Amino acid sequence: MITVRAPATSANLGSGFDVFGVALDRPADVIRVERADRTTIEITGVGSQYIPTDPEKNTVGAVVDALNAPARIEIDKGVRPASGLGSSAASAAGAAVALNELYDRGLSRKELVPIAAEGEAVVSGAAHADNVAPSILGGFTIATEQGVESVDADIPLVACLPEIAVSTRDAREVVPETASMEQLVKTVGNAATLAVGMCQSNPELVGQGMADPLVTPARAKLITGYDAVSTAAQQAGAIGVTVSGSGPSMLAVCHDDRRRDVATAMLDAFADVGVEARAYQTRVSQGATLF
Numbered sequence: 457m458i459t460v461r462a463p464a465t466s467a468n469l470g471s472g473f474d475v476f477g478v479a480l481d482r483p484a485d486v487i488r489v490e491r492a493d494r495t496t497i498e499i500t501g502v503g504s505q506y507i508p509t510d511p512e513k514n515t516v517g518a519v520v521d522a523l524n525a526p527a528r529i530e531i532d533k534g535v536r537p538a539s540g541l542g543s544s545a546a547s548a549a550g551a552a553v554a555l556n557e558l559y560d561r562g563l564s565r566k567e568l569v570p571i572a573a574e575g576e577a578v579v580s581g582a583a584h585a586d587n588v589a590p591s592i593l594g595g596f597t598i599a600t601e602q603g604v605e606s607v608d609a610d611i612p613l614v615a616c617l618p619e620i621a622v623s624t625r626d627a628r629e630v631v632p633e634t635a636s637m638e639q640l641v642k643t644v645g646n647a648a649t650l651a652v653g654m655c656q657s658n659p660e661l662v663g664q665g666m667a668d669p670l671v672t673p674a675r676a677k678l679i680t681g682y683d684a685v686s687t688a689a690q691q692a693g694a695i696g697v698t699v700s701g702s703g704p705s706m707l708a709v710c711h712d713d714r715r716r717d718v719a720t721a722m723l724d725a726f727a728d729v730g731v732e733a734r735a736y737q738t739r740v741s742q743g744a745t746l747f
């Protein structure tokens with residue numbers, strides 16, 4: 457039996473819609489696989505009751521098909537589904553790494569990214585790689601049609617997950633289809649600033665570069681209390697705040713010594729609007745680990 461721990465991820469980071477992603481050091485899914493004639497999936501852990509065990513509907517099923525690697529698969533969910541923390545991607549990424557090893561397919565981590573992305577198409581209709589790439593490779597990743605680039609980065613983060621659900625499919629419906637020249641110029645400038653900040657492990661540049669005039673304002677409307685939580689986080693020392701993935705989680709960048717205060721401020725602000733939440737004091741981290 458092969459066991460893989462695949463981390464949660466945060467995609468977009470504001471200005472890098474469908475392109476940027478980071479691996480988080482917690483939470484994570486644990487995937488166990490063993491060879492079988494027919495694929496079966498068992499799921500335990502957080503939110504497991506909402507996840508289909510039918511391989512046609514689970515993200516790991518598409519990975520099995522792509523690698524031609526039937527298996528008995530156990531998924532222990534640490535990443536809540538429909539969280540904006542790459543829940544569906546963590547399972548697909550973990551399965552890709554585990555099945556590649558189990559069947560000795562010899563693919564590199566980079567080659568596994570498009571395979572795991574097929575799983576994302578099952579749940580959101582698009583094979584976007586911005587969650588599976590960091591879950592497989594770790595660090596900060598840039599996923600484009602040309603492939604994936606990754607850099608190690610050390611950035612403190614708070615990911616705050618409210619007890620509301622936003623599906624990626626629904627959140628993609630509200631993304632504006634056009635942008636003004638001004639929005640485009642701002643977004644390009646911010647994305648470039650963020651990428652430089654990641655390369656330098658500089659939270660100031662990363663937080664500054666997360667600002668996004670286009671997608672985030674549209675999606676913030678789907679998250680009860682977004683503006684109040686964002687303001688509270690910034691008052692507590694966050695340098696930048698945005699929607700994590702397609703939401704409802706919110707992601708804040710800060711310095712290490714502000715993480716606890718930022719987490720508390722975000723939880724309190726959600727509580728003020730009647731929404732329960734949990735906060736992960738986390739950081740950019742390594743990708744899937746084989747045991």
Ligand SMILES: Nc1ncnc2c1ncn2[C@@H]1O[C@H](COP(=O)(O)OP(=O)(O)OP(=O)(O)O)[C@@H](O)[C@H]1O
Nearest residue numbers: 514515538539540541542543544547579624701702
């Ligand atoms: N292995 C899996 N793990 C989690 N969710 C899965 C899995 N397979 C299928 N799903 C389905 O995917 C949906 C959750 O995926 P979705 O992309 O909406 O959330 P997410 O992965 O947490 O968010 P994001 O991609 O924005 O970070 C749920 O409907 C869930 O049933």
Ligand SMILES: N[C@@H](CCO)C(=O)O
Nearest residue numbers: 467474586624701702
């Ligand atoms: N880039 C994707 C990530 C969520 O899976 C989105 O924001 O729709």
